[in-house]
Amino acid sequence: MSDEKRTPLLSVRNLTKYFHTSTPTGPGIIAAVDGIDFDIYKGETFGLVGESGCGKTTTGRTIARLYTPTDGSILFDGVDLATLSQRELRPFRKRIQMIFQDPYASLNTRMTITDIVAEGMKVHNIASGDEMQERVYQMLERVGLKREHASRYPHEFSGGQRQRIGIARSLAVDPEMIICDEPISALDVSIQAQVVNMLEDLQKEYGLTYLFIAHDLSMVRHISDRIGVMYLGKMAEIAGSDELYMNPLHPYTKSLLSSIPIANPHKKVSDTRIMLKGDIGSPINPKPGCRFAPRCRYVQERCGFETPLLREIRPDHFCACHFCETIKD
Amino acid sequence: MSNTILDVKNLRTTFYTHMGEVQAVRGISFEVNQGDVLGIVGESGSGKSVTAMSIMGLVDEPGRVSGGSILFMGQELTKLSDAEMNEYRGKEISMIFQDPMTSLNPVYTIGNQLIEVIRRHTDLDKDQAHARAIELLQMVGIPEPEIRIKNYPHQFSGGMRQRAMIAMAISCSPKILIADEPTTALDVTIQAQILDLMVRLKNQLHSSIILITHDLGVVSEVCNKVNVMYGGMLMEKASVFELFDSPQHPYTLGLLKSIPRDVTGERKRLVPIEGTPPDLLKPPSGCPFSPRCPYAMGICVREAAPLYTLSDTHSASCWLHHKGAPVVEGFVQVEEESVHE
Structure with missing residues (x-):
């Protein structure tokens, strides 16, 4: 990797987001994100994967400061976003944009496409009048839509087209980083590839940095340079995407990867699958120790009381497991 | 049977x-x-x-x-x-x-x-x-x-x-x-x-x-076997091995190219299927896939193809299997057509 790429654009340290809830035995906390560390380098795609409830979406939303973190720091280009006021955050809202999963829910049905795409430009005083309208046309054409679409409303578009509108809206303010939260999950298979290819092209063209949150592990591997695997609010493993898929270290990553059905009937994963027992646990009032311990087949006494730290096991390959060096399959 | x-x-x-x-x-x-x-x-x-x-x-x-x-x-x-x-x-x-x-x-x-x-x-x-x-x-x-x-x-x-x-x-x-x-x-x-x-x-x-x-x-x-549907019609039916090893309909082929196939190995750029699925209120005439098909011919727009039988377990509804069609690599042509009623 080039030197420029090794400059972290985003450095997340001990990021924590708790939500309050009530349980039958009194008030409780949901430890949605519980002290995670990772860096995203300039121009790269960092994939964040994990199962529902693991905290990947909360992580994305906290970085975008849609949530205020409970603890930790979010260093973006040297500035800690975690402690900024709404007013101070404003310039960063232009630099960090977000694309959402549900293209039906994330566009205001009463606004025309021009209004939707132009809103960010107005808020950030980027353009106005004819110049703004021209930029809307440019953005629409850049994402594969037409000029004449600009005066229409969201309901006139298909799911794939709406996701393109969402992408045009985020591009319009000329961001440096885009947080993509499950951007293709709601789309048909034949449309997913269109959107993924477009995201890749835009990244090259504008030098964008992506945080790509998804549960489709084969698509995440396809698009990401590096990947973080989350489990119940903790980061289990971080590595380059090829390294992660070839040499997973954490027992959870191993079983997760072995569960992906591959579109090749000659390589059935059921032959090599590490079947996980039970369900993902509850993030409410977590106990100390490894979150994965109740489902782990290598569990030992130490896992029950000592939370494993994320350690660099190999160069650029981090894993949070006490015993990952000694586990043999 | x-x-x-x-x-x-x-x-x-x-x-x-x-x-x-x-x-x-x-x-x-x-x-x-x-x-x-x-x-x-x-x-x-x-x-x-x-x-x-x-x-x-x-x-x-x-x-x-x-x-x-x-x-x-x-x-x-x-x-x-x-x-x-x-x-x-x-x-x-x-x-x-x-x-x-x-x-x-x-x-x-x-x-x-x-x-x-x-x-x-x-x-x-x-x-x-x-x-x-x-x-x-x-x-x-x-x-x-x-x-x-x-x-x-x-x-x-x-x-x-x-x-x-x-x-x-x-x-x-x-x-x-x-x-x-x-x-x-x-x-x-x-x-x-x-x-x-x-x-x-x-x-x-x-x-x-x-x-x-x-x-x-x-x-x-x-x-063990698969039906591939598009626009309300059957595009291809095959055993699972036939479908993945030798897809015989351009839609199936397009689907397989648009997903990352292997978890290991070289990452290639995905090949999406261009266009969007048909509006069933106004379905395209002929083959429903023809507006998105890279091999579409004149006849595809006029008339949907019959199901050509390619093996005991494999058939596909595409004119490319007709013996008069231009030869496309990977697609088998058959002498006799069998139309499933």
Whole structure:
């Protein structure tokens, strides 16, 4: 990797987001994100994967400061976003944009496409009048839509087209980083590839940095340079995407990867699958120790009381497991 | 064939809406034999779920089966009244759905709902049905079934609810289990558990499965044969190996190129299928895939191709198989055409 790429654009340290809830035995906390560390380098795609409830979406939303973190720091280009006021955050809202999963829910049905795409430009005083309208046309054409679409409303578009509108809206303010939260999950298979290819092209063209949150592990591997695997609010493993898929270290990553059905009937994963027992646990009032311990087949006494730290096991390959060096399959 | 359980011929299902006629299923034919796991693959609007609902006799107004036949073990299902159909539904043919939370009643316990199904279709009394319910929960791998039977659906996780749905569906040892995107709402590690369970129970009960999905990975994992649907029509049907090794319809080929195929190895740029799926209110004339097809010819726009038989288990509806068509690498041409009525 080039030197420029090794400059972290985003450095997340001990990021924590708790939500309050009530349980039958009194008030409780949901430890949605519980002290995670990772860096995203300039121009790269960092994939964040994990199962529902693991905290990947909360992580994305906290970085975008849609949530205020409970603890930790979010260093973006040297500035800690975690402690900024709404007013101070404003310039960063232009630099960090977000694309959402549900293209039906994330566009205001009463606004025309021009209004939707132009809103960010107005808020950030980027353009106005004819110049703004021209930029809307440019953005629409850049994402594969037409000029004449600009005066229409969201309901006139298909799911794939709406996701393109969402992408045009985020591009319009000329961001440096885009947080993509499950951007293709709601789309048909034949449309997913269109959107993924477009995201890749835009990244090259504008030098964008992506945080790509998804549960489709084969698509995440396809698009990401590096990947973080989350489990119940903790980061289990971080590595380059090829390294992660070839040499997973954490027992959870191993079983997760072995569960992906591959579109090749000659390589059935059921032959090599590490079947996980039970369900993902509850993030409410977590106990100390490894979150994965109740489902782990290598569990030992130490896992029950000592939370494993994320350690660099190999160069650029981090894993949070006490015993990952000694586990043999 | 003697072990054919379900024989669907030229099925048409139409919705008569205020906007006009929507032909959701436009003349499809296929068979399910005992022991089969048949995958029906397609995108939203391809007609795969409507096909399932038609077999179950659950197509709601303003839709109805407008043509063709569905023979289940020799019995024509399309002619049955709702009351007669109830003798098959849930007993001989049962179904599980994508979202187990909306298909379970939140105000009854899992046990109540399971016992209701058992008593509806068998002569078991209350206590026997209760015992059978516990046995079923055990079969689908729910721990401590004696306790869990008293739980309400919200006390179950997503994977457990789908297990409970499966318990309900297999309670009368159906000949066919229709599963409509059964694992789409589940996480990948839970998906693996549920698929494994379904195949194990199918073998145990000597039944068959129709698995409706959009996930080609799931298909290659559990199915032995596959129907590929697009725009309400059958594009290709094949054994799972034929489909993935030698796809014979441009749509199937396009689908396979648009997903990352292998978890290991070189990452190639994806090749998407350009354009968007057809509007079924105004379906394109001829082959529904022709507006997006890189090989489309003049005839494709005028007339949909017949199903060309390529092997005992493989057929495809594409003009490229006609002996007069231009030769395209990878596509087989056949002398005699066989049109499935």
